[in-house]
Amino acid sequence: xxxxxxxxxxxxxxxxxxxxxxxxxxxxxxxxxxxxxxxxxxxxxxxxxxxxxxxxxxxxxxxxxxxxxxxxxxxxxxxxxxxxxxxxxxxxxxxxxxxxxxxxxxxxxxxxxxxxxxxxxxxxxxxxxxxxxxxxxxxxxxxxxxxxxxxxxxxxxxxxxxxxxxxxxxxxxxxxxxxxxxxxx
Numbered sequence: 001x002x003x004x005x006x007x008x009x010x011x012x013x014x015x016x017x018x019x020x021x022x023x024x025x026x027x028x029x030x031x032x033x034x035x036x037x038x039x040x041x042x043x044x045x046x047x048x049x050x051x052x053x054x055x056x057x058x059x060x061x062x063x064x065x066x067x068x069x070x071x072x073x074x075x076x077x078x079x080x081x082x083x084x085x086x087x088x089x090x091x092x093x094x095x096x097x098x099x100x101x102x103x104x105x106x107x108x109x110x111x112x113x114x115x116x117x118x119x120x121x122x123x124x125x126x127x128x129x130x131x132x133x134x135x136x137x138x139x140x141x142x143x144x145x146x147x148x149x150x151x152x153x154x155x156x157x158x159x160x161x162x163x164x165x166x167x168x169x170x171x172x173x174x175x176x177x178x179x180x181x182x183x184x185x
Contacts, residue, residue, distance in 0.1 A: 014142035
């Protein structure tokens with residue numbers, strides 16, 4: 001449960017949360033098994049909630065939505081890791097720095113999964129919930145020390161690149177998958 005506690009901490013107090021994550025020393029496998037994958041399971045279940053209050057949300061549409069949501073976050077985990085490691089070689093120069101980068105990405109994506117769980121649970125679009133997406137760069141910037149990045153220019157490049165990738169990749173992958181599945185291509 002410490003992974004979920006760490007997610008709560010980086011949401012409420014990003015600096016305190018990243019400090020706790022740094023002290024915990026979890027492997028990427030622990031972070032994924034203890035936090036990311038269970039949250040994705042909850043997201044898949046919550047993808048069926050719109051059936052309760054929307055007539056046009058059929059079982060098949062909910063299954064497609066659940067598959068697209070799960071696939072988008074799993075793909076984002078690997079794509080963002082690949083791109084960040086490629087753009088900033090210092091993030092993947094050693095085994096421990098690669099673990100830190102993957103944990104950094106996983107925790108930030110878990111925050112986005114949490115927002116999606118809340119979005120899927122709401123009967124109507126709740127605009128203040130959409131502003132939580134703007135909180136991701138704050139969480140990402142407070143975790144930059146955890147990554148071990150130094151240099152003011154490099155810090156901001158990493159934060160902006162990571163935030164943009166983590167916000168865009170799941171959205172793009174989900175929209176592409178839904179478009180492919182709905183058109184039958």
